[in-house]
Amino acid sequence: MIEVQNAAKSYGRLHALKEISWKVEPGEFWGVIGPNGSGKSTLLSLISGIEAPDHGEISLSGQPIASYNRKALSRKLAVLQQDGLPPVSFTVREVIEMGRFPFLDWRGREKDGHAEKLMQSIMDRLELGDLADRQLSSLSGGQRQRAALGKVMAQQPEVVLLDEPTTYLDIRYQQQFMELVAGWQREEGLTVISVMHDLNLASLYCDRLLVLNAGSLVAMGAPSEILNSDTMESVFDVKSHIVAHPDTGVPQLLLQKDAKNGWSEAGD
Numbered sequence: 001m002i003e004v005q006n007a008a009k010s011y012g013r014l015h016a017l018k019e020i021s022w023k024v025e026p027g028e029f030w031g032v033i034g035p036n037g038s039g040k041s042t043l044l045s046l047i048s049g050i051e052a053p054d055h056g057e058i059s060l061s062g063q064p065i066a067s068y069n070r071k072a073l074s075r076k077l078a079v080l081q082q083d084g085l086p087p088v089s090f091t092v093r094e095v096i097e098m099g100r101f102p103f104l105d106w107r108g109r110e111k112d113g114h115a116e117k118l119m120q121s122i123m124d125r126l127e128l129g130d131l132a133d134r135q136l137s138s139l140s141g142g143q144r145q146r147a148a149l150g151k152v153m154a155q156q157p158e159v160v161l162l163d164e165p166t167t168y169l170d171i172r173y174q175q176q177f178m179e180l181v182a183g184w185q186r187e188e189g190l191t192v193i194s195v196m197h198d199l200n201l202a203s204l205y206c207d208r209l210l211v212l213n214a215g216s217l218v219a220m221g222a223p224s225e226i227l228n229s230d231t232m233e234s235v236f237d238v239k240s241h242i243v244a245h246p247d248t249g250v251p252q253l254l255l256q257k258d259a260k261n262g263w264s265e266a267g268d
């Protein structure tokens with residue numbers, strides 16, 4: 001589905017990404033993890049075609065990303081940022097309809113006769129019915145992010161790129177958001193690549209994790225292969241305990257308090 005071959009990107013003298021090679025198969029759910037500034041968003045911007053690599057190749061369904069025109073790319077791939085929609089005066093319904101842009105003909109008319117049904121099913125699924133006529137500027141961050149997901153769903157892409165999509169959400173909305181994406185992915189066989197800062201969420205929802213550190217790809221594999229105390233220390237510089245999730249067995253991270261900061265159990 002997506003192939004990244006020796007892709008590198010620098011900003012001035014800073015090597016944001018150094019020779020990354022990576023293959024994503026259709027229907028996989030990948031989490032991209034790594035410390036601040038490790039190149040996660042840069043990798044996503046190369047895959048989405050927003051930026052071009054300095055060298056190397058990125059292809060989607062066997063064709064270079066750069067060879068797609070905007071509409072053709074939008075039918076294949078959608079991007080959702082951490083703050084997916086600004087608080088503007090468009091209503092939720094209008095914004096979700098904007099997701100249909102790649103499917104409009106030259107007169108701005110919908111080519112797909114089932115679009116109305118699709119809109120309704122998205123509204124129902126995301127429980128946006130009551131918010132449909134509200135302006136984005138009157139919604140909470142969590143509600144706006146649900147509307148942003150609706151817009152991306154209306155786009156009916158094959159690949160979704162999510163850049164820290166749950167950053168501003170409270171714990172309930174984080175879970176709800178990831179469940180909605182996971183349900184959509186299972187039903188449609190969607191390919192998902194999500195930059196994640198919350199490693200426990202990443203472990204719960206992603207099939208595979210790609211780890212970046214200082215612009216280099218340092219590990220990839222199932223969460224059970226990746227999330228261990230050694231990686232946490234070498235990549236993230238934190239001391240942790242890894243425990244198995246009682247329901248699913250996937251690794252979950254517990255931070256250790258840092259004794260270097262002068263704290264000790266005995267309080268001395």
Ligand SMILES: Nc1ncnc2c1ncn2[C@@H]1O[C@H](COP(=O)(O)OP(=O)(O)OP(=O)(O)O)[C@@H](O)[C@H]1O
Pocket residue numbers: 011014016034035036037038039040041042043
């Ligand atoms: N447009 C740009 N111009 C200059 N430097 C940039 C630009 N975009 C990113 N960088 C730099 O490239 C490096 C990687 O940035 P990137 O945003 O990809 O990291 P990240 O892993 O997504 O970080 P975070 O977790 O903090 O969001 C950083 O040092 C960043 O400052």
